Amino acid sequence: MIKLKLDNVNKQLGGMRILRDVSLEIAAGEFVVFVGPSGCGKSTLLRLIAGLESICGGDMLIDGRRVNDLEPRERGVGMVFQSYALYPHMSVYDNISFGLKLAKTEKSSLRERVLKTAQILQLDKLLQRKPKELSGGQRQRVAMGRAMAREPDILLFDEPLSNLDASLRVQMRNEIARLHDRLGSTMIYVTHDQVEAMTLADKIVVLNGGRVEQIGSPRELYERPASRFVAGFLGSPRMNFLAARLHTPGTISLVDTPILGMTSLPFDSTNLAAGTALSLGIRPEHISLNAAQGTGGIVVTSVEYLGSETYVHLETGQDEPLICRCEVSAGWRAGDRVELQLEIDNLHLFDHDGTALARQSQASDNSPNDISLHPVRARAL
Amino acid sequence: MSLRLLKKALLRLGFWSLIGVLLLYAVFPFYYAIVTSLKPSSALFEVSYWIENPDFANYAAVLHQASFLRAIGNSLVVALCVVTLALFLSVTAAYALGRVKFRGRGTVLMMVLGVSMFPQVAVLSGLFEVIRALGLYNTSWALILSYTIFTLPFTVWVLTTFMGQLPHELEEAAIMDGASPWVTLTRVLLPLLWPALVTTGLLAFIAAWNEFLFALTFTLTDTQRTVPVAIALISGGSSHELPWGLLMAASVLVTVPLVILVLIFQRRIVSGLTAGALKG
Numbered sequence: 001m002i003k004l005k006l007d008n009v010n011k012q013l014g015g016m017r018i019l020r021d022v023s024l025e026i027a028a029g030e031f032v033v034f035v036g037p038s039g040c041g042k043s044t045l046l047r048l049i050a051g052l053e054s055i056c057g058g059d060m061l062i063d064g065r066r067v068n069d070l071e072p073r074e075r076g077v078g079m080v081f082q083s084y085a086l087y088p089h090m091s092v093y094d095n096i097s098f099g100l101k102l103a104k105t106e107k108s109s110l111r112e113r114v115l116k117t118a119q120i121l122q123l124d125k126l127l128q129r130k131p132k133e134l135s136g137g138q139r140q141r142v143a144m145g146r147a148m149a150r151e152p153d154i155l156l157f158d159e160p161l162s163n164l165d166a167s168l169r170v171q172m173r174n175e176i177a178r179l180h181d182r183l184g185s186t187m188i189y190v191t192h193d194q195v196e197a198m199t200l201a202d203k204i205v206v207l208n209g210g211r212v213e214q215i216g217s218p219r220e221l222y223e224r225p226a227s228r229f230v231a232g233f234l235g236s237p238r239m240n241f242l243a244a245r246l247h248t249p250g251t252i253s254l255v256d257t258p259i260l261g262m263t264s265l266p267f268d269s270t271n272l273a274a275g276t277a278l279s280l281g282i283r284p285e286h287i288s289l290n291a292a293q294g295t296g297g298i299v300v301t302s303v304e305y306l307g308s309e310t311y312v313h314l315e316t317g318q319d320e321p322l323i324c325r326c327e328v329s330a331g332w333r334a335g336d337r338v339e340l341q342l343e344i345d346n347l348h349l350f351d352h353d354g355t356a357l358a359r360q361s362q363a364s365d366n367s368p369n370d371i372s373l374h375p376v377r378a379r380a381l
Numbered sequence: 382m383s384l385r386l387l388k389k390a391l392l393r394l395g396f397w398s399l400i401g402v403l404l405l406y407a408v409f410p411f412y413y414a415i416v417t418s419l420k421p422s423s424a425l426f427e428v429s430y431w432i433e434n435p436d437f438a439n440y441a442a443v444l445h446q447a448s449f450l451r452a453i454g455n456s457l458v459v460a461l462c463v464v465t466l467a468l469f470l471s472v473t474a475a476y477a478l479g480r481v482k483f484r485g486r487g488t489v490l491m492m493v494l495g496v497s498m499f500p501q502v503a504v505l506s507g508l509f510e511v512i513r514a515l516g517l518y519n520t521s522w523a524l525i526l527s528y529t530i531f532t533l534p535f536t537v538w539v540l541t542t543f544m545g546q547l548p549h550e551l552e553e554a555a556i557m558d559g560a561s562p563w564v565t566l567t568r569v570l571l572p573l574l575w576p577a578l579v580t581t582g583l584l585a586f587i588a589a590w591n592e593f594l595f596a597l598t599f600t601l602t603d604t605q606r607t608v609p610v611a612i613a614l615i616s617g618g619s620s621h622e623l624p625w626g627l628l629m630a631a632s633v634l635v636t637v638p639l640v641i642l643v644l645i646f647q648r649r650i651v652s653g654l655t656a657g658a659l660k661g
Binding site: 050051052071072073077078079081082083085086087088089098099102103146147150 | 548550551553554555556557558559560564569572573
């Protein structure tokens with residue numbers, strides 16, 4: 001059942017287009033995360049859904065009815081603000097019950113609902129305190145309680161964890177995930193942190209410059225990104241991008257890269273002209289290193305030790321080094337010469353405008369699963 | 382002693398003597414008024430700065446005049462009405478001017494500021510005609526109206542500034558909870574504004590209490606006069622004698638409550654502003 005549907009929603013402020021033709025559907029009970037860099041419009045989109053900003057074009061439907069012109073309280077949404085925005089002069093109990101009081105809820109049922117909400121969020125001992133007597137995490141929970149008390153259809157979170165320190169953030173992240181499991185309500189969560197997005201979401205919406213880049217599950221977005229932007233946004237350290245050129249277009253492409261040399265890759269490039277600039281993408285964990293024979297191979301410039309793994313930086317002649325994830329036991333050191341092996345299944349090819357090329361399924365059993373890299377034509381390394 | 386220590390000591394001395402001078406300048410007239418009011422009339426023209434035997438005869442004489450007590454009552458009523466009216470109108474105006482972005486907001490604010498620069502004397506004759514046309518001449522309402530008109534620019538300006546400083550998210554949270562603008566104003570924003578309300582209310586009260594020109598012009602009979610005018614009209618035994626003792630006693634009676642009010646609320650204002658009431 002579709003809970004929220006956005007149909008070509010547009011928003012402009014003072015002549016600037018903040019959101020362009022945003023369309024998406026959210027099912028009941030889903031946890032959806034809007035993620036993207038600063039200024040991409042994700043907070044504006046959330047506020048549009050909340051009703052704090054007006055929609056300039058397009059339609060928004062909640063449970064099938066058009067809500068463009070409805071007030072926030074009429075839409076059945078609750079919002080948790082980034083800075084919590086608790087009423088400073090009211091106790092925790094009054095903060096949570098404020099919305100219910102305004103909705104003229106009957107007194108005994110009001111008390112019951114507030115107590116139930118407080119219990120779920122472990123606030124029952126703190127009901128008489130004022131916000132300034134609470135810690136950051138407690139204030140967070142009061143803000144959630146206030147949004148939840150009226151049992152809204154959709155719960156909105158506007159970067160709720162960005163004001164907390166790192167350890168508290170991890171703890172609160174788990175609590176929000178458990179809350180979702182317990183309540184089963186539809187939740188929309190805005191963040192710029194891709195780790196929060198990956199761990200919490202049933203569905204991720206990646207936004208960039210006011211447009212939707214891709215919508216899908218965390219796995220879909222990570223393993224099959226539709227654009228170079230999405231590929232580079234999710235995953236830390238970032239996916240490696242190598243400059244390449246299309247030699248021969250076709251259902252299997254012949255691609256030329258400075259390091260790889262000329263290779264045929266299972267991507268469909270029939271729409272493109274020969275000589276088009278492409279980007280080859282490969283994630284650090286999908287590269288394996290072997291010691292190079294003789295004086296061939298690529299030089300290791302530095303090694304980052306993280307305890308559980310190491311990140312080996314390789315000199316490729318491009319602006320940024322190639323980063324490869326290795327086991328600690330491999331023992332690579334700066335100055336070593338290595339050969340690369342890339343997993344074809346996890347290789348990505350992007351057009352010059354960032355669109356991912358369609359992947360072809362394996363044509364035959366003879367096709368290699370890995371590609372070994374050695375600089376056939378060593379250009380200015 | 383080294384040169385630096387000497388310099389430091391001299392600076393300290395200079396600083397405290399400057400404070401001393403300012404204190405003397407501000408407080409001495411009031412002190413002397415109290416001293417004078419406690420002297421019997423025969424000792425008035427002896428210059429002395431300390432009272433040997435305080436004599437409350439002047440105070441008794443002032444308080445026995447029914448018209449003076451009436452004047453205090455009038456002043457109180459007028460000042461309180463002015464404060465209530467001015468604050469009510471200013472808070473609602475400040476909500477619009479401080480929180481809502483509408484076209485012409487800047488112009489309105491500039492106009493408010495401009496109007497506050499008007500000298501009272503310039504407006505006097507025009508306002509007199511208005512008061513007469515409204516049939517308010519020689520009533521407290523004439524004063525309440527005029528004082529409110531002159532207090533509003535100041536209170537609107539101060540409250541608008543304070544309103545603008547309250548976090549926007551607080552209001553948005555109230556909207557999400559389903560609050561109408563009136564509920565947001567009264568139950569969410571107003572409790573946070575009370576230090577500002579106390580400051581502006583107090584200043585409005587003092588301005589209304591001390592005002593002389595309009596009080597003299599717009600009231601005629603003894604029953605309608607306010608305190609500043611009543612004091613000015615205190616006359617003594619003969620037309621050549623100014624009853625200084627009585628005058629001083631009346632002035633002290635009228636000023637001391639104000640001073641006490643300010644001293645009490647001064648602490649509240651400072652503590653209210655620094656309590657961090659706007660966190661979270």
